[in-house]
Amino acid sequence: MEASNLKERLEESRILTEVRVFAPATVANMICGYDILGFAVNEPGDEVFMKRVATPGVRITEITGDEGRLSYDTDKNTVSACVLSLLEKLGIDKEFGVEITLHKQMPIGSGLGSSAASTVAGLFAINTLLGNPLTKQELLPFCVEGERLACGTGHVDNVAPALFGGITLIRSADTFDVIKLPVPKDLHVAVVFPKVDVPTRDARQLIKEKVYLKDAVTQWGNIAGLIAGLYESDYSLLARSMNDVLIEPTRAILIPEFYEMKELALSLGALSFGISGSGPAVVAVTNDAAIAKVIAAAIAAHLAAAEIESFQYVSAVNNEGPKVIHASYETI
Amino acid sequence: MEASNLKERLEESRILTEVRVFAPATVANMICGYDILGFAVNEPGDEVFMKRVATPGVRITEITGDEGRLSYDTDKNTVSACVLSLLEKLGIDKEFGVEITLHKQMPIGSGLGSSAASTVAGLFAINTLLGNPLTKQELLPFCVEGERLACGTGHVDNVAPALFGGITLIRSADTFDVIKLPVPKDLHVAVVFPKVDVPTRDARQLIKEKVYLKDAVTQWGNIAGLIAGLYESDYSLLARSMNDVLIEPTRAILIPEFYEMKELALSLGALSFGISGSGPAVVAVTNDAAIAKVIAAAIAAHLAAAEIESFQYVSAVNNEGPKVIHASYETI
Numbered sequence: 001m002e003a004s005n006l007k008e009r010l011e012e013s014r015i016l017t018e019v020r021v022f023a024p025a026t027v028a029n030m031i032c033g034y035d036i037l038g039f040a041v042n043e044p045g046d047e048v049f050m051k052r053v054a055t056p057g058v059r060i061t062e063i064t065g066d067e068g069r070l071s072y073d074t075d076k077n078t079v080s081a082c083v084l085s086l087l088e089k090l091g092i093d094k095e096f097g098v099e100i101t102l103h104k105q106m107p108i109g110s111g112l113g114s115s116a117a118s119t120v121a122g123l124f125a126i127n128t129l130l131g132n133p134l135t136k137q138e139l140l141p142f143c144v145e146g147e148r149l150a151c152g153t154g155h156v157d158n159v160a161p162a163l164f165g166g167i168t169l170i171r172s173a174d175t176f177d178v179i180k181l182p183v184p185k186d187l188h189v190a191v192v193f194p195k196v197d198v199p200t201r202d203a204r205q206l207i208k209e210k211v212y213l214k215d216a217v218t219q220w221g222n223i224a225g226l227i228a229g230l231y232e233s234d235y236s237l238l239a240r241s242m243n244d245v246l247i248e249p250t251r252a253i254l255i256p257e258f259y260e261m262k263e264l265a266l267s268l269g270a271l272s273f274g275i276s277g278s279g280p281a282v283v284a285v286t287n288d289a290a291i292a293k294v295i296a297a298a299i300a301a302h303l304a305a306a307e308i309e310s311f312q313y314v315s316a317v318n319n320e321g322p323k324v325i326h327a328s329y330e331t332i
Numbered sequence: 333m334e335a336s337n338l339k340e341r342l343e344e345s346r347i348l349t350e351v352r353v354f355a356p357a358t359v360a361n362m363i364c365g366y367d368i369l370g371f372a373v374n375e376p377g378d379e380v381f382m383k384r385v386a387t388p389g390v391r392i393t394e395i396t397g398d399e400g401r402l403s404y405d406t407d408k409n410t411v412s413a414c415v416l417s418l419l420e421k422l423g424i425d426k427e428f429g430v431e432i433t434l435h436k437q438m439p440i441g442s443g444l445g446s447s448a449a450s451t452v453a454g455l456f457a458i459n460t461l462l463g464n465p466l467t468k469q470e471l472l473p474f475c476v477e478g479e480r481l482a483c484g485t486g487h488v489d490n491v492a493p494a495l496f497g498g499i500t501l502i503r504s505a506d507t508f509d510v511i512k513l514p515v516p517k518d519l520h521v522a523v524v525f526p527k528v529d530v531p532t533r534d535a536r537q538l539i540k541e542k543v544y545l546k547d548a549v550t551q552w553g554n555i556a557g558l559i560a561g562l563y564e565s566d567y568s569l570l571a572r573s574m575n576d577v578l579i580e581p582t583r584a585i586l587i588p589e590f591y592e593m594k595e596l597a598l599s600l601g602a603l604s605f606g607i608s609g610s611g612p613a614v615v616a617v618t619n620d621a622a623i624a625k626v627i628a629a630a631i632a633a634h635l636a637a638a639e640i641e642s643f644q645y646v647s648a649v650n651n652e653g654p655k656v657i658h659a660s661y662e663t664i
Contacts (some may be wrong), residue, residue: 008387029483033552033556034552035549035553036549036552036553036556037556122571133441151357169553169556169557169560170553171553171554171556171557171569171572171573172550172553172572173553177557177572179557179560179569203612207545208545209540209544209545209546210543210544210545211543211545212541212542212543213539213540213541213542213543213578214541215549216543216551216552217366217367217368218504219548219552220365220366220548220551220555221367221368221501221503221504221505222503223555223556224365224368224369224503224555224556224558224559225501225503225511225554225569226502226507226556227559227560227563228501228511228513228559228563230562231559231563237503237511240503240504240509241503246545246548299471306366
């Protein structure tokens with residue numbers, strides 16, 4: 001028997017008592033795929049620290065980075081609520097106890113899937129503490145339920161990429177039918193969050209209930225082109241396809257300097273530019289990390305000139321989803 | 333130098349005087365991809381025989397299989413009209429002369445792209461006679477113009493698969509942006525044409541101008557799933573994706589026994605079942621030629637019991653498009 005194998009067995013024989021999990025921010029819609037596409041980024045993201053304790057139940061002991069906006073109430077905080085929901089489903093909520101620390105490391109209400117990142121980190125953490133009884137596919141409905149609690153509706157297009165990593169297609173949210181799509185290797189994004197307030201609820205309410213069929217046809221031609229472009233690693237096709245004729249015209253109104261930022265990004269070589277989720281974060285998609293950096297800086301400078309503070313993130317697509325960044329064991 | 337090579341060179345030094353071209357029927361929409369997807373089948377299809385003559389101009393000398401429905405007028409017949417249009421564009425309409433025989437080998441007004449097959453065969457034939465000055469991509473606008481003449485609008489979703497073969501995505505009809513998609517190797521279809529009259533114009537007029545965004549989202553989730561399914565050769569994903577929630581409910585009204593045929597096809601193992609183009613032809617998609625044969629026969633029997641005559645075609649996807657089936661040369 002090899003030493004590494006022995007070490008693994010030894011670790012398995014110990015009880016996992018503490019775990020720290022990172023889950024990534026996500027860019028929902030991927031410009032043209034409203035409610036069905038999304039991808040994860042390497043940064044920003046949220047961290048959840050979870051500790052097994054003797055007293056049964058789920059408690060939030062600390063929240064950092066939220067500027068006091070999130071609840072410590074177990075039933076109201078999305079992380080604790082969906083962890084509790086999972087324990088209930090497994091029938092161990094009366095015997096298993098955890099304390100949770102939530103480290104928000106990304107803006108709330110940004111359009112970057114902030115609640116999805118926290119929820120996914122929390123559920124991945126509890127599943128890890130329990131010895132991974134559930135697959136990611138089985139965790140998905142619990143994540144969606146957490147989103148419903150945070151935003152009023154369950155946005156699978158944020159939780160799916162945060163949970164599975166990569167670029168995800170939600171063929172059907174009703175049946176949790178999620179397909180991981182290929183990630184062209186040079187794909188990099190510049191994400192910029194202008195510090196203005198656009199609540200998800202308002203952004204969704206602006207959208208009209210009915211659309212022209214001819215516009216829908218344009219949109220699904222673009223969506224189909226985007227999927228084909230991902231499989232072919234065809235950046236020209238991706239650029240031609242990532243155009244949103246339906247949602248962007250409405251939502252862009254809420255985002256200051258949107259069209260100026262778009263023109264800037266495209267002039268600097270972005271394949272496409274659009275709104276991340278419901279905004280106000282925006283995203284430039286490129287086939288070059290260096291170009292993404294230049295675009296992020298240029299947009300930040302443009303916003304600064306307009307007296308708008310912003311945060312910028314340059315990233316490849318995160319293909320992993322949540323990950324354990326620290327674990328503590330108790331020897332039996 | 334090899335003999336085969338020498339033979340080729342010899343043929344090149346002769347003038348092509350006659351050509352007979354087959355172009356395939358097509359299934360537009362591929363169930364859920366209204367106006368953007370379509371595929372070609374091996375049968376049925378149309379044949380155009382074209383003969384170079386000394387007298388300049390384009391003449392139709394014979395049309396067979398059309399039950400007297402098509403015009404011999406050069407400007408009104410789609411085949412001659414678009415051949416003439418091509419010669420004009422090349423600036424040789426005053427010097428080049430051809431006689432055309434059109435052999436309709438498929439029903440007109442069937443939803444199988446009858447006019448597209450004729451148009452594509454005609455344009456491929458004249459291009460071949462001229463020594464292939466145009467690529468298929470360059471021929472596409474002329475084919476679309478022919479469709480416009482035949483149906484009132486230019487349906488790229490029939491002409492693109494007829495011209496390029498395979499499964500085609502029309503990302504944008506305005507810019508003729510056509511992408512050939514992969515064809516999973518076991519894909520076979522049963523196409524059944526019930527002999528009832530559903531003119532394309534009427535079928536399109538039934539469709540509403542506006543649709544619910546939530547239905548459009550369902551549709552483009554399915555379209556995206558279909559594209560991914562083709563790249564992955566994932567027949568289960570194809571089956572889950574090939575559902576049309578927007579157009580079928582309206583158009584199915586015009587097709588007698590539609591839902592009975594659908595239930596029959598699915599119960600016999602079809603991955604999906606729907607309307608071919610604007611109907612009344614219907615299509616069952618399978619991953620097995622034998623299943624497709626069983627379905628075609630069962631539907632035909634069902635229609636016969638309802639006293640509806642029908643034609644059935646079982647086919648793999650035709651990946652070639654138009655082809656020269658006979659050519660005559662004149663030695664220089």
